[in-house]
Structures are given as structure tokens and as C-alpha cells.
Amino acid sequence: MSWLQIRLAITPDQAEALENQLLDLGAVSVTFMDAEDQPIFEPDLNTTPLWSHTHLLALFEADTDPDSLLAHLQLLRGGELPEHQVEVIEDQDWERSWMDNFQPMRFGRRLWIVPSWHSAPEPDAVNLLLDPGLAFGTGTHPTTALCLEWLDAQSLHGQSLLDFGCGSGILAIAGLLLGAEHAVGTDIDTQALDASRDNAERNGIAEERFALYLPEALPEEPADVVVANILAGPLVSLAPRITALVKPGGRLALSGILAEQAEEVRAAYSEAFELDPTADKDGWVRISGIRRA
Ligand SMILES: C[S@@+](CC[C@H](N)C(=O)[O-])C[C@H]1O[C@@H](n2cnc3c(N)ncnc32)[C@H](O)[C@@H]1O
Numbered sequence: 001m002s003w004l005q006i007r008l009a010i011t012p013d014q015a016e017a018l019e020n021q022l023l024d025l026g027a028v029s030v031t032f033m034d035a036e037d038q039p040i041f042e043p044d045l046n047t048t049p050l051w052s053h054t055h056l057l058a059l060f061e062a063d064t065d066p067d068s069l070l071a072h073l074q075l076l077r078g079g080e081l082p083e084h085q086v087e088v089i090e091d092q093d094w095e096r097s098w099m100d101n102f103q104p105m106r107f108g109r110r111l112w113i114v115p116s117w118h119s120a121p122e123p124d125a126v127n128l129l130l131d132p133g134l135a136f137g138t139g140t141h142p143t144t145a146l147c148l149e150w151l152d153a154q155s156l157h158g159q160s161l162l163d164f165g166c167g168s169g170i171l172a173i174a175g176l177l178l179g180a181e182h183a184v185g186t187d188i189d190t191q192a193l194d195a196s197r198d199n200a201e202r203n204g205i206a207e208e209r210f211a212l213y214l215p216e217a218l219p220e221e222p223a224d225v226v227v228a229n230i231l232a233g234p235l236v237s238l239a240p241r242i243t244a245l246v247k248p249g250g251r252l253a254l255s256g257i258l259a260e261q262a263e264e265v266r267a268a269y270s271e272a273f274e275l276d277p278t279a280d281k282d283g284w285v286r287i288s289g290i291r292r293a
Pocket residue numbers: 041135136137138139143144147163164165166167168169170171186187188189192215229230231234256
């Protein structure tokens with residue numbers, strides 16, 4: 001199957017309106033790409049140099065007429081049309097294009113993330129075979145890497161784990177391979193739930209060890225260990241819910257936070273958690289801690 005792809009150069013202040021306009025015009029997917037051509041979820045529209053020279057990719061059904069589409073977009077935007085390129089791409093290319101640099105990578109001492117089409121460089125290590133499909137989470141992004149390193153450093157044996165915003169399922173599956181007894185993943189995106197299920201199967205995780213839910217269906221049952229890589233805004237607004245999902249004495253790692261947003265997120269969790277020092281990687285930070293009893 002092929003798709004019509006429109007790549008538009010944007011500035012952060014245009015992003016939200018343009019995304020809505022493209023969706024109104026029938027885009028089946030709109031992805032924000034950062035300066036390194038990696039997809040970003042829910043970009044911070046107010047700040048960040050990572051996001052200041054970037055573009056947006058919109059995919060439409062292949063039979064969409066690009067001239068008519070662009071004319072409609074121009075109309076919706078009061079005559080203004082951002083700089084753009086139009087191309088027809090094959091499905092396979094679309095899924096894979098941003099993954100060209102996805103190679104086996106080690107996180108912490110024991111854990112390797114291995115693209116499912118590669119062989120494991122260290123067969124005796126903890127190898128997570130991953131095909132993210134259309135979901136976020138390969139470990140190439142610093143926000144995921146910060147969580148993987150944290151998980152690798154935990155003693156997870158026999159623990160229950162919750163992955164809030166599971167994307168490809170990478171964090172939950174890493175936790176299970178590192179010894180967690182049971183994991184729950186939740187995501188607002190059903191494609192992420194599908195990818196997580198496929199990746200769990202790929203790694204021989206028995207179905208009963210990994211449950212997946214949309215957030216509205218997630219049982220409000222606290223876990224020993226919770227990871228949430230979903231950006232600062234939702235982490236702050238979801239703080240009461242995420243806190244309640246961590247057992248007293250349980251551990252929490254939050255990611256998807258830019259360095260300048262760390263204080264705001266720490267403030268939302270500092271009453272309920274004994275927080276560790278903030279860890280950072282390439283402008284992103286991880287906030288972790290133990291829930292006070
Ligand atoms: C940055 S990705 C993280 C994926 C994966 N956990 C990782 O660490 O690579 C964020 C994921 O959270 C999901 N998400 C965003 N907001 C959410 C929310 N309020 N509740 C649940 N999932 C959410 C997105 O659909 C996306 O799959």
C-alpha cells in the first residue's frame with residue numbers, strides 16, 4: 001500500500017493549528033519530526049531548540065489529490081501555505097524510514113535492545129527483540145534510554161510493573177525480561193497497544209504476564225514499579241493518578257521531560273515521593289523516586 005506524504009516546514013507556533021487542519025482534511029497520521037528527523041510526540045510548543053527547525057509529516061490515502069488538498073489547506077490558513085514537499089511513499093518505507101539508524105544498543109549492564117531483524121551481539125545478555133512498527137520506543141530516543149538505564153539498575157525480581165504510555169512496549173517488556181513478574185501497559189494509541197502485544201510475543205512473554213489497556217480502562221491497581229515516558233505536561237496533570245498507581249514504598253521513573261521542565265515535574269511529585277537527583281541525557285531528564293509509605 002502506498003501513501004501520499006506531505007512534509008511541511010513549520011515553526012512551533014504553527015504546529016498545533018496545522019496539525020488540526022491536516023487532520024480535518026483527512027490525514028491518517030501527522031508526525032512532528034525534530035531536527036534529527038526523529039518523531040516527537042506532543043511537542044512542547046513554547047520552548048526547546050530541538051524543536052525550532054523542524055517539520056511535520058502528514059500521510060494521506062494514496063488516491064488523495066495533492067493539488068486539491070493543498071488548495072484546501074491554503075484556504076483554511078487564510079491564504080498562507082507553509083513550505084512543503086509532496087511525495088508518494090510505500091508503506092514499508094514509511095514505517096522504516098526513521099528507523100534506518102536503529103541498531104542493537106546496550107543499556108546499563110545487562111540489557112540490549114535488538115531490532116527484530118538483527119542478531120543479538122551478546123546472545124547471553126538480556127536481549128529484547130523489538131519491532132516498534134508505528135509506535136514510539138526503540139531506545140534511540142534519550143527519553144526511552146533514560147528509562148531503560150533506570151530499569152536495568154533496579155532489582156525487579158518478582159515485582160509488578162506499570163508502563164504508562166507504553167508505545168512499542170519497550171519499557172514493560174524490558175522490565176519483564178529483567179525479572180518483573182507481571183506488567184501492565186497503557187497507551188492512548190491503539191497502534192501502540194498492538195505493537196506492545198506483538199513485541200511481547202516476539203520476546204516469548206506469556207500473555208498472562210502482560211496486560212494492555214487504554215488509559216480509561218486501566219485498573220486502578222498500584223504496582224511496585226511504574227515508568228511513565230509521556231512528556232512533562234501530561235506527567236504534571238496526571239500526577240495524582242500516577243502517584244496512586246505506585247504502591248507505598250514502590251518506585252517511579254518519569255521521563256519525556258526537558259531539563260527546563262524538571263522543577264515543575266519534581267514539584268508535582270515531591271510530596272508523595274522521596275525523589276532521587278535528576279538524571280539527564282541530551283537535554284532530557286529523568287525524575288525517579290520512592291513513594292513515601
Ligand atoms: C514518548 S512515547 C514513549 C513510548 C515508550 N514508553 C518509550 O519509553 O519509548 C509516549 C507514549 O505515550 C503515549 N501517551 C501520550 N499521552 C498519554 C496519556 N495521557 N496516557 C497514556 N499514554 C499516553 C503516546 O501515545 C506514546 O505512545
